[in-house]
Amino acid sequence: MNIFQHFLSVLLDQLHALQAEGVLGSDIVLDKVAVEPPRDASHGDLATNAAMVLSKAAGMKPRDLAGKISEKLTATGQFSSVDIAGPGFINMSLSDAFWQGQVSDVLKAGAGYGSSNLGQGAKVNVEYVSANPTGPMHVGHTRGAVFGDALANLLEKTGHEVCREYYINDAGAQVDVLARSAFLRYREALGQDIGAIPEGLYPGDYLVPVGQKLAADHGEALLEKSEADWLPEVRALSTSMMMDMIRDDLAALGITHDVFFSETSLHESGAVEETLKLLDEKGLIYQGVLEPPKGKTVEDYEARPQTLFKSTEFGDDVDRALKKSDGSWTYFAPDIAYHFDKYNRGYTNQVDVWGADHAGYIKRMSAAVRAVTGSNNDVLDVKICQLVRLLRNGEPVKMSKRSGNFVTLREVVEEVGRDVVRFMMLYRKNDATLDFDFAKVTEQSRDNPVFYVQYAHARICSVLRNGTDEEKGFAGEDLSDAALSGADMSKLSDDAELALIKQMAAFPRVMESAADAHEPHRIAFYLYDLAGAFHSLWNKGKDHPDLRFIVKEDKGATLARLALIRAAACVLAAGLGVLGVEPIEEMR
RNA sequence: GGUCCCGUAGCUCAACUGGAUAGAGCACCUGCCUUCUAAGCAGGUUGUUGCAGGUUCGAGUCCUGCCGGGAUCACCA
Numbered sequence: 001m002n003i004f005q006h007f008l009s010v011l012l013d014q015l016h017a018l019q020a021e022g023v024l025g026s027d028i029v030l031d032k033v034a035v036e037p038p039r040d041a042s043h044g045d046l047a048t049n050a051a052m053v054l055s056k057a058a059g060m061k062p063r064d065l066a067g068k069i070s071e072k073l074t075a076t077g078q079f080s081s082v083d084i085a086g087p088g089f090i091n092m093s094l095s096d097a098f099w100q101g102q103v104s105d106v107l108k109a110g111a112g113y114g115s116s117n118l119g120q121g122a123k124v125n126v127e128y129v130s131a132n133p134t135g136p137m138h139v140g141h142t143r144g145a146v147f148g149d150a151l152a153n154l155l156e157k158t159g160h161e162v163c164r165e166y167y168i169n170d171a172g173a174q175v176d177v178l179a180r181s182a183f184l185r186y187r188e189a190l191g192q193d194i195g196a197i198p199e200g201l202y203p204g205d206y207l208v209p210v211g212q213k214l215a216a217d218h219g220e221a222l223l224e225k226s227e228a229d230w231l232p233e234v235r236a237l238s239t240s241m242m243m244d245m246i247r248d249d250l251a252a253l254g255i256t257h258d259v260f261f262s263e264t265s266l267h268e269s270g271a272v273e274e275t276l277k278l279l280d281e282k283g284l285i286y287q288g289v290l291e292p293p294k295g296k297t298v299e300d301y302e303a304r305p306q307t308l309f310k311s312t313e314f315g316d317d318v319d320r321a322l323k324k325s326d327g328s329w330t331y332f333a334p335d336i337a338y339h340f341d342k343y344n345r346g347y348t349n350q351v352d353v354w355g356a357d358h359a360g361y362i363k364r365m366s367a368a369v370r371a372v373t374g375s376n377n378d379v380l381d382v383k384i385c386q387l388v389r390l391l392r393n394g395e396p397v398k399m400s401k402r403s404g405n406f407v408t409l410r411e412v413v414e415e416v417g418r419d420v421v422r423f424m425m426l427y428r429k430n431d432a433t434l435d436f437d438f439a440k441v442t443e444q445s446r447d448n449p450v451f452y453v454q455y456a457h458a459r460i461c462s463v464l465r466n467g468t469d470e471e472k473g474f475a476g477e478d479l480s481d482a483a484l485s486g487a488d489m490s491k492l493s494d495d496a497e498l499a500l501i502k503q504m505a506a507f508p509r510v511m512e513s514a515a516d517a518h519e520p521h522r523i524a525f526y527l528y529d530l531a532g533a534f535h536s537l538w539n540k541g542k543d544h545p546d547l548r549f550i551v552k553e554d555k556g557a558t559l560a561r562l563a564l565i566r567a568a569a570c571v572l573a574a575g576l577g578v579l580g581v582e583p584i585e586e587m588r
Numbered sequence: 589g590g591u592c593c594c595g596u597a598g599c600u601c602a603a604c605u606g607g608a609u610a611g612a613g614c615a616c617c618u619g620c621c622u623u624c625u626a627a628g629c630a631g632g633u634u635g636u637u638g639c640a641g642g643u644u645c646g647a648g649u650c651c652u653g654c655c656g657g658g659a660u661c662a663c664c665a
Contacts, residue, residue, distance in 0.1 A: 086608045324663045360660045539629045
């Protein structure tokens with residue numbers, strides 16, 4: 001349960017009552033009324049801006065209106081205190097008993113804690129990775145891959161029906177280059193001396209197996225054919241083998257897509273033509289000449305008549321080309337058809353996860369989606385993941401893409417582990433650049449959030465193991481979630497214990513707001529804070545042995561505290577589950 | 589030059605989509621660390637939120653204009 005949502009409805013009931021009594025006009029809109037955690041915990045557990053946002057419409061001073069509202073709230077008996085503060089905030093506090101009850105609620109929900117029906121089953125398509133099938137994934141793809149996957153998890157857990165999709169660019173010139181590069185490896189596999197890989201072809205070793213497969217399948221037969229004859233076949237095999245490799249790379253990160261959508265299929269089915277015809281019928285397509293970009297000198301610019309889309313009518317800066325001057329499609333045309341296809345599959349909510357280098361592409365894509373769907377509300381949300389700077393002890397890691405000697409996703413995962421990669425890629429807002437320091441991310445200290453959060457979970461597991469230890473704990477005691485949820489939680493009265501409970505109880509709200517904003521990083525930051533609250537409580541037991549989780553002389557308190565930390569472990573595990581990070585049970 | 593992103597403590601970053609006295613970690617200072625798991629804990633110090641206006645009860649957040657950094661810029665993907 002999102003307690004803030006719950007108490008918002010309590011508040012709204014009271015506001016409606018005030019409307020019924022004529023204190024508030026019945027036509028006043030209550031949309032802007034919110035119940036939130038106050039920034040400063042000393043202000044209470046819940047705060048509302050109701051009096052401030054309604055005062056003008058009500059014709060009352062904020063503090064006077066706050067007085068009326070707080071009387072009503074007090075009368076519900078649900079709050080231990082209701083105060084008016086500052087410019088008209090109403091601060092509410094909840095009883096310890098309420099908070100203690102939350103521990104049982106968490107335990108009963110278990111791994112499902114934080115899940116909600118916020119999305120009400122709405123279909124959402126999250127398209128991410130979509131790396132060209134021309135080689136292994138490199139580190140630049142990693143952030144978007146993890147981000148998209150975590151966002152999909154987050155949306156799933158908040159009641160959306162999510163499709164994880166990968167768009168395969170298997171129709172452009174780059175896959176022809178791939179095919180030629182593979183053909184070279186084919187000749188190599190047949191024993192020919194191919195020398196250095198020519199400029200403009202893909203030099204990477206990963207094409208060697210493709211050449212060998214071609215040699216095994218065809219022998220020398222392809223050598224006899226002209227390029228036009230062998231190209232389609234070699235291209236198909238190459239892209240399919242590249243996709244296998246990419247799927248393996250993604251699997252190393254724990255990522256699986258539901259749909260791999262081929263660009264070629266859009267051409268073959270005629271979807272591109274159909275989509276363009278639709279735009280044409282709407283009068284959004286014309287033959288024209290694009291001006292050279294302002295300010296930037298393009299040396300080989302020449303005026304060319306092209307088929308253009310009126311994206312300026314939908315907020316873009318210039319109109320965009322759908323066909324090249326030679327009459328073939330630009331990449332933009334099938335992209336429109338692709339997004340329209342998603343729309344026609346029922347995805348009126350689409351998220352695209354792109355790298356920073358594609359940021360300039362957002363306006364035209366959004367424009368095209370608006371045009372083709374005829375929808376006013378935004379169907380498409382594009383999330384840009386900014387660059388990742390790889391560092392080792394603060395020094396930038398040199399990368400040279402030219403030689404094909406770039407850092408691959410797999411190398412990073414193998415060096416530091418999947419969990420570390422996933423967590424760190426989410427420990428920044430997506431639109432801020434991110435530093436990834438190989439040395440720092442494997443450090444075992446509070447400075448390293450992955451460690452800190454996982455350690456909290458492992459520590460809890462360890463304490464629970466001790467809970468049934470003959471010497472340290474209570475042998476044979478039933479410490480299952482079901483048993484613990486029945487413990488006498490009134491024993492949890494220390495401030496640090498209540499603080500931990502309050503932190504846990506905020507989780508459902510964090511989940512909902514993160515899902516709403518499409519910002520999974522909020523979960524990572526939340527977990528770091530939650531881990532901090534737990535470690536802090538653990539350490540309190542050093543100075544105050546009576547506050548330790550396991551107190552041999554007090555079984556009642558022990559069970560309540562084990563319930564508390566077990567609940568914290570559930571929340572940690574649920575949050576880590578969204579990030580796709582394993583909640584480990586033991587540190588080694 | 590256009591567009592987009594970023595600019596918050598000495599450093600790395602948060603700030604729950606407009607809330608109250610802007611918060612964490614690192615660093616620095618003081619104390620603790622023969623512990624239910626050691627890799628830490630408690631406390632203290634740290635600010636013209638790049639600058640200048642505007643919007644309103646209220647701005648780090650929204651708008652306008654500057655400054656600085658990054659990405660990107662006809663037909664390539």
